[in-house]
Amino acid sequence: MRVVIADDVMLLRAGMARLLSDMNVEVAGECAEADTLLRLVEAEQPDVAIIDIRMPPTHRDEGLVAATRIRATHPGVAVLVLSQYLEPRYAHRLLADQPAASGYLLKERVADVAVLVDALRRVAEGECVLDPTIVARLLSRRRPNSPLERLTDREHETLSLMAEGRSNAGIASTLGVSERTVEAACAQVFRKLGLEPSRDTNRRVSAVLKLLRP
Amino acid sequence: MLLVPGPTAGLRHRRVAAFGAPLAMVTTTAVSVVTLAAGNALRRSADPGVVFERGHPLVVLVLVGGLTTAVAGCWLLLPQHPAAGLPMSVSVATVLSGWWAGWPWLAPWVRAAALALPLAAAPCLAATVWLWGGSTHRGGRASRVVLMLSALAGAAAAGLHLLAYDPLADLACLRTCRAVGILVGPGPARVLLIGSQWLGVGAAALAFGVVAAAPSVIPGALRGTVATSVATLGLCRIGWSPTVSAPGIEIPLDLVSTAAVLLAASAAGASVVPVLLRRRAADRMVRQLEDAFTTARAGQAAHRLVPARWRQGAHGFPGALVQASWLTPVQRLSLANSLLSAQAQERLTAARSAQAHAVDLADSERARIERDLHDGAQQQLVTAALHLAAASAHLPADVAAEVTAARERIPGILAALRGISHGLFPPVLEHEGLAAALEELAADNLGRLRRLGEPNQLTAIGIGIARATYAVVSELLETSPAARVTVHPGPDAVRVTTDLARTGQVPSVNGDTRAAVQPAAASSAPGGHRAEVMSRSTLDRVEALGGTVETVTGDEGPRVEVTIPCGS
Numbered sequence: 040m041r042v043v044i045a046d047d048v049m050l051l052r053a054g055m056a057r058l059l060s061d062m063n064v065e066v067a068g069e070c071a072e073a074d075t076l077l078r079l080v081e082a083e084q085p086d087v088a089i090i091d092i093r094m095p096p097t098h099r100d101e102g103l104v105a106a107t108r109i110r111a112t113h114p115g116v117a118v119l120v121l122s123q124y125l126e127p128r129y130a131h132r133l134l135a136d137q138p139a140a141s142g143y144l145l146k147e148r149v150a151d152v153a154v155l156v157d158a159l160r161r162v163a164e165g166e167c168v169l170d171p172t173i174v175a176r177l178l179s180r181r182r183p184n185s186p187l188e189r190l191t192d193r194e195h196e197t198l199s200l201m202a203e204g205r206s207n208a209g210i211a212s213t214l215g216v217s218e219r220t221v222e223a224a225c226a227q228v229f230r231k232l233g234l235e236p237s238r239d240t241n242r243r244v245s246a247v248l249k250l251l252r253p
Numbered sequence: 254m255l256l257v258p259g260p261t262a263g264l265r266h267r268r269v270a271a272f273g274a275p276l277a278m279v280t281t282t283a284v285s286v287v288t289l290a291a292g293n294a295l296r297r298s299a300d301p302g303v304v305f306e307r308g309h310p311l312v313v314l315v316l317v318g319g320l321t322t323a324v325a326g327c328w329l330l331l332p333q334h335p336a337a338g339l340p341m342s343v344s345v346a347t348v349l350s351g352w353w354a355g356w357p358w359l360a361p362w363v364r365a366a367a368l369a370l371p372l373a374a375a376p377c378l379a380a381t382v383w384l385w386g387g388s389t390h391r392g393g394r395a396s397r398v399v400l401m402l403s404a405l406a407g408a409a410a411a412g413l414h415l416l417a418y419d420p421l422a423d424l425a426c427l428r429t430c431r432a433v434g435i436l437v438g439p440g441p442a443r444v445l446l447i448g449s450q451w452l453g454v455g456a457a458a459l460a461f462g463v464v465a466a467a468p469s470v471i472p473g474a475l476r477g478t479v480a481t482s483v484a485t486l487g488l489c490r491i492g493w494s495p496t497v498s499a500p501g502i503e504i505p506l507d508l509v510s511t512a513a514v515l516l517a518a519s520a521a522g523a524s525v526v527p528v529l530l531r532r533r534a535a536d537r538m539v540r541q542l543e544d545a546f547t548t549a550r551a552g553q554a555a556h557r558l559v560p561a562r563w564r565q566g567a568h569g570f571p572g573a574l575v576q577a578s579w580l581t582p583v584q585r586l587s588l589a590n591s592l593l594s595a596q597a598q599e600r601l602t603a604a605r606s607a608q609a610h611a612v613d614l615a616d617s618e619r620a621r622i623e624r625d626l627h628d629g630a631q632q633q634l635v636t637a638a639l640h641l642a643a644a645s646a647h648l649p650a651d652v653a654a655e656v657t658a659a660r661e662r663i664p665g666i667l668a669a670l671r672g673i674s675h676g677l678f679p680p681v682l683e684h685e686g687l688a689a690a691l692e693e694l695a696a697d698n699l700g701r702l703r704r705l706g707e708p709n710q711l712t713a714i715g716i717g718i719a720r721a722t723y724a725v726v727s728e729l730l731e732t733s734p735a736a737r738v739t740v741h742p743g744p745d746a747v748r749v750t751t752d753l754a755r756t757g758q759v760p761s762v763n764g765d766t767r768a769a770v771q772p773a774a775a776s777s778a779p780g781g782h783r784a785e786v787m788s789r790s791t792l793d794r795v796e797a798l799g800g801t802v803e804t805v806t807g808d809e810g811p812r813v814e815v816t817i818p819c820g821s
Contacts, residue, residue, distance in 0.1 A: 048632045054639035099684045147664040150638030
């Protein structure tokens with residue numbers, strides 16, 4: 040798997056590159072700002088672009104804007120946005136238009152290389168990945184009259200793990216149940232959220248979007 | 254410039270001048286007219302020189318009334334001002350002498366003298382006013398009483414003089430005078446009469462001059478009245494003299510009267526017209542000041558609008574101007590009000606801008622700290638975690654476990670830092686504006702936050718107002734957990750209301766901080782506990798923008814209403 044890294048902190052970039060190299064992920068390039076990132080993606084055509092949300096010049100949401108542009112212009116390149124912001128709004132902005140092959144992780148996840156590589160792999164496979172903390176925060180919001188209120192506890196757990204980007208097998212092992220049970224729970228979630236049967240990946244992404252914006 | 258010496262004394266004398274003197278004039282006129290009418294109605298004798306029988310009740314009444322008021326006036330004035338009391342007493346004596354002209358059994362020259370003497374009261378009264386007016390520190394109720402009593406005494410004098418003859422039938426009192434023997438042939442009596450008439454007119458003119466020179470006591474209206482009286486008297490003398498056609502009587506054209514009329518008219522013009530002009534200017538200034546209040550620099554505008562010559566004085570601006578004696582009381586009040594409002598407005602503006610500056614400073618400091626946290630501490634912690642992770646891969650298992658344990662504490666620290674930096678500077682508010690930030694708040698507090706109007710109304714407003722609104726809304730949601738908050742964006746102001754009826758809270762926004770909540774007050778406040786609904790820093794934000802925080806108790810229970818103007 041080939042990735043490019045965009046982060047304005049050089050030490051962090053270098054540390055991440057070193058960790059990823061150790062895990063057999065090829066770091067095809069590094070950059071410190073959004074414009075260079077777009078050129079780098081154009082030149083290298085990586086599998087995934089790892090992007091810090093806050094970059095020069097304004098240190099606001101340049102990374103997010105760049106990620107959306109990459110998803111629009113290079114459908115083959117997945118994006119993983121790293122952020123210090125817990126606000127679900129940013130995740131929603133990232134996933135609203137191009138929900139597939141996008142991820143939004145809190146920055147501290149990069150220290151856990153297994154989680155990072157797992158997320159990279161999933162977005163590269165076209166899934167969407169949300170940080171568990173954000174998912175927890177989303178699920179803690181009370182929503183009267185929302186279809187999410189009709190989910191059972193087990194279906195809730197299934198949906199939150201789905202939002203974190205886990206496969207049915209991963210969900211099954213986390214919950215300690217069989218894969219068939221997870222499949223049934225998933226089917227219930229899709230039905231209750233009113234998602235028409237289509238390609239499985241798309242439905243999973245749609246379910247996450249439902250979570251982001253009921 | 255006509256200014257009184259000090260605020261307190263000035264106020265007192267203004268009051269005397271405003272009420273006492275006009276009242277005295279009116280009383281004089283009324284008493285004269287009534288006495289004249291009564292004298293005509295009650296006339297019994299065909300002899301113009303003998304008006305009343307001895308001991309007629311009206312005569313006694315007028316005599317007693319005149320005596321009482323005159324003596325009381327002298328008595329009141331003497332301890333207050335001996336110098337003014339003397340001419341006052343003389344004027345009373347001369348006034349009372351007129352009474353004897355009506356007694357037929359007296360020698361004619363005595364009656365003539367009695368008829369002429371009351372006119373000498375005029376210079377005496379003028380001297381009284383002059384001497385009394387010179388000492389402006391004497392005032393108060395006693396002074397007002399003195400003025401009124403002296404006016405009454407003057408009225409009594411005029412009445413007694415009029416009672417002595419029939420002025421309607423004998424306008425120049427020549428027939429009466431002839432009847433009492435004054436004008437029969439030349440002689441000292443005739444000289445005395447004509448001399449006294451000239452003296453009367455001259456004394457009135459002199460009185461007018463004195464009154465005009467004592468502006469602190471006598472307002473312009475009174476001066477105008479006196480001037481008019483003098484002019485009328487002079488005109489009467491001029492008009493009447495040619496009609497006198499009594500045989501053997503020659504009265505020359507009254508040069509003194511003509512001079513008095515001209516003097517009075519020019520003095521009146523010189524005295525009254527400038528006052529009227531200044532009053533008009535003051536009116537205009539008040540209107541301009543009212544227009545200027547809406548601007549931030551109201552105080553400077555006031556200084557510009559008030560001419561320099563009105564700004565002088567020991568008591569500074571606006572004290573000097575509003576004490577000017579030529580202003581009417583209403584003008585004085587409205588001018589003082591305008592000037593004080595202008596000053597208050599300017600001070601308020603200055604205070605608000607200082608408050609806004611403080612809020613701006615705090616905001617930029619918050620932004621700096623947030624940036625330092627985000628780009629410094631947080632990034633370095635992440636980097637440290639990264640390096641620890643990289644290092645632990647190359648360490649022996651037991652050491653690696655310890656390093657991993659250390660690394661796993663870092664996300665907790667980062668979460669704490671994130672909480673701090675969010676509190677300092679909510680990223681959605683700063684990056685995406687108020688509408689988005691309110692949407693997030695609404696999502697976190699479902700069903701409790703309502704926004705009326707169009708969302709694009711919120712995008713146009715400035716960051717200061719947005720921050721204040723956000724701070725208000727998030728604090729209200731936090732401090733009143735069951736209350737519903739409504740945001741009404743409008744063209745002039747953003748209004749935030751909280752309905753506290755369901756929470757049982759008694760809102761309080763006047764305290765210093767939320768920490769000032771008094772647990773003891775919970776039992777004393779019926780229907781709920783008292784709670785601060787807003788912190789001092791949020792109140793500062795609102796007030797710096799000229800906004801208000803009010804607690805309203807309506808039909809549906811207590812409510813907090815925050816209004817943040819966004820026009821200026």
